[in-house]
Amino acid sequence: MPYRSIPRMVIKRLPLYLRILDNLIKRDVEIVSSRSLSEITGFSAEQIRKDFAYFGAFGTRGSGYNTEYLRERILTIIGLNRQTSVIIVGMGHLGTAISRYNIAKNPYINIVGLFDRDPQVIGQKIFDLEVKDAKQLKDFITEAKIKVAIVTVPAECAQEVVDELAEGGVTAILNMAPVRLQVPKGVHIHYADLTIEIHSLIYYSSETERDIEELEAL
Amino acid sequence: MPYRSIPRMVIKRLPLYLRILDNLIKRDVEIVSSRSLSEITGFSAEQIRKDFAYFGAFGTRGSGYNTEYLRERILTIIGLNRQTSVIIVGMGHLGTAISRYNIAKNPYINIVGLFDRDPQVIGQKIFDLEVKDAKQLKDFITEAKIKVAIVTVPAECAQEVVDELAEGGVTAILNMAPVRLQVPKGVHIHYADLTIEIHSLIYYSSETERDIEELEAL
DNA sequence: CTGTGTGAAGGAGTTCACAGCG
DNA sequence: CGCTGTGAACTCCTTCACACAG
Incomplete structure (x- = not known):
C-alpha cells in the first residue's frame, strides 16, 4: 500500500473525520455516506470522497462507507494505530489546562511527561503525573524516544x-x-496561537459592515 | 480607500505581521524590509510584498517599509484600530487559562465578560473581572453590543x-x-481544536519514516 | 545596487459533471 | 435510483522573473 503523498489539506481534515467516526461507532452506526459526513463537517461531499480516495477506494456504492474500516484506515494513515506519547513543556495556566483537558483524555494520545523550571511547580501532581524539572527534559525525551511535544512556555x-x-x-x-x-530540517512545528486566531477573527466580526460598503461602492 | 477583497490567506498572516511590527517598534526600528520579515516569519519575501500590496503600495524602494505606518495600516484592515471587546464563555481550565493568558494582555483586545453556569465558579474574580452567570449572557451581549466571543464550554x-x-x-x-x-449565515466561526492539531501533528512526527519508505519504493 | 511592485507562470485545493457499481 | 469514484474545469495561492525607483 503506497501512501502516495497525501495533500496537506487532507491531513488537516483526517482528525476531524476520526472524531466523527468515533462518535458514530459509539452509537453503533455501521455505515455512513459522504453526504451525511458533509452535513456534520461542512465540507462538500465530493471533497470527502476525494479525501478518502487518497488512501484507497473502499466505499460501497449505493450505501456508503463502513465506519469501523474507515476509522482503522485513518488511524493507520495518521499513525495513531498505537498510542502516541506526548510531553508538555511549561506548566503555566495554559499547559496545566491542556494536561487536564480533552487531550489528556483522548484515547489515541498518552501524555507521559510534564515539565517546568519553576521550583514551586516542580513536583506538583496532575492526575497521576508529577511535574518534572525542565533540566531533566533532554534525558527524558532521549530515553523515552519522545517524538511529539507541546510547548506552553513564555x-x-x-x-x-x-x-x-x-x-x-x-x-x-x-x-x-x-x-x-527556528527548527532544524526534519522537525515539524505547528503554531496554535490564540491571539492570532482572535485577531483574524476580529477581521470577520465586522465583515458584514465591510460587505455593505463594498455593495454600496458598486 | 476601497478594500478590494483581501484574500483569506492574507488575513491569516496579518496578525503575525502586526505582532512583529509591535516588537520592532518597541525596539525603535523604523524601517523593515520584506527580506527581514521573511526571515522572521518564514514566508517568502515576494509573498510579504504581495500581501502589503493588497492594501496599497507604500514601501520605499531601496530601503523598506515604515514600521509605524505599516502597523497603522494593518490595524485598520483588521479592525483593531479601536480596542475590541471580547467575552469568554466557559470558565473551566481552558477558559480560565485564556482569560489570564496573553490574550488578556493584548493591547488590542479587551476582555469584558466571563461566563459560566456552575454556581461554584460564578462570582470568582479573575484580574478585575467577576465571572457572571451564563443566564445573563444574552442580555449582556445585547446591551454591550459584543461582536466577538470565545467558547470554552464542554x-x-x-x-x-x-x-x-x-x-x-x-x-x-x-x-x-x-x-x-451550526451557525446562521453572517456569523463566522473558527475552530481552535487542540486535539485535532495534535493528531495532525502526529502524522508529521513519523513523516520521516514515511519518506524513507517512499524513497525505498522508487 | 538594494529593495519594492507586479504581471505571468506554476502549483495546490476545490467544485463540477458524470460514469459506473450495488 | 443512490452513492461512490474521478477526470476536467476552475479558483485560489505562491513563486518566478523582472521592471523600476531611491
Missing part, C-alpha cells in the same frame, strides 16, 4: 526549549507561545 | 451557547470545544 523561553527538544529527537512540536521559531 | 453545551451568542448579535466566534457547530 515566548522568551520558547526557542531555547524547542532547540532542546529537537536535539533530543523530537520531530513534531505544537508551539502555543506567541513567537515564530 | 462539547455538549457548545451548540446551545453558540445559538445564544448568535441570537444576541455576536458575529465572530472562536470555538475551542471539540465539535463542529
Whole structure:
C-alpha cells in the first residue's frame, strides 16, 4: 500500500473525520455516506470522497462507507494505530489546562511527561503525573524516544526549549507561545496561537459592515 | 480607500505581521524590509510584498517599509484600530487559562465578560473581572453590543451557547470545544481544536519514516 | 545596487459533471 | 435510483522573473 503523498489539506481534515467516526461507532452506526459526513463537517461531499480516495477506494456504492474500516484506515494513515506519547513543556495556566483537558483524555494520545523550571511547580501532581524539572527534559525525551511535544512556555523561553527538544529527537512540536521559531530540517512545528486566531477573527466580526460598503461602492 | 477583497490567506498572516511590527517598534526600528520579515516569519519575501500590496503600495524602494505606518495600516484592515471587546464563555481550565493568558494582555483586545453556569465558579474574580452567570449572557451581549466571543464550554453545551451568542448579535466566534457547530449565515466561526492539531501533528512526527519508505519504493 | 511592485507562470485545493457499481 | 469514484474545469495561492525607483 503506497501512501502516495497525501495533500496537506487532507491531513488537516483526517482528525476531524476520526472524531466523527468515533462518535458514530459509539452509537453503533455501521455505515455512513459522504453526504451525511458533509452535513456534520461542512465540507462538500465530493471533497470527502476525494479525501478518502487518497488512501484507497473502499466505499460501497449505493450505501456508503463502513465506519469501523474507515476509522482503522485513518488511524493507520495518521499513525495513531498505537498510542502516541506526548510531553508538555511549561506548566503555566495554559499547559496545566491542556494536561487536564480533552487531550489528556483522548484515547489515541498518552501524555507521559510534564515539565517546568519553576521550583514551586516542580513536583506538583496532575492526575497521576508529577511535574518534572525542565533540566531533566533532554534525558527524558532521549530515553523515552519522545517524538511529539507541546510547548506552553513564555515566548522568551520558547526557542531555547524547542532547540532542546529537537536535539533530543523530537520531530513534531505544537508551539502555543506567541513567537515564530527556528527548527532544524526534519522537525515539524505547528503554531496554535490564540491571539492570532482572535485577531483574524476580529477581521470577520465586522465583515458584514465591510460587505455593505463594498455593495454600496458598486 | 476601497478594500478590494483581501484574500483569506492574507488575513491569516496579518496578525503575525502586526505582532512583529509591535516588537520592532518597541525596539525603535523604523524601517523593515520584506527580506527581514521573511526571515522572521518564514514566508517568502515576494509573498510579504504581495500581501502589503493588497492594501496599497507604500514601501520605499531601496530601503523598506515604515514600521509605524505599516502597523497603522494593518490595524485598520483588521479592525483593531479601536480596542475590541471580547467575552469568554466557559470558565473551566481552558477558559480560565485564556482569560489570564496573553490574550488578556493584548493591547488590542479587551476582555469584558466571563461566563459560566456552575454556581461554584460564578462570582470568582479573575484580574478585575467577576465571572457572571451564563443566564445573563444574552442580555449582556445585547446591551454591550459584543461582536466577538470565545467558547470554552464542554462539547455538549457548545451548540446551545453558540445559538445564544448568535441570537444576541455576536458575529465572530472562536470555538475551542471539540465539535463542529451550526451557525446562521453572517456569523463566522473558527475552530481552535487542540486535539485535532495534535493528531495532525502526529502524522508529521513519523513523516520521516514515511519518506524513507517512499524513497525505498522508487 | 538594494529593495519594492507586479504581471505571468506554476502549483495546490476545490467544485463540477458524470460514469459506473450495488 | 443512490452513492461512490474521478477526470476536467476552475479558483485560489505562491513563486518566478523582472521592471523600476531611491
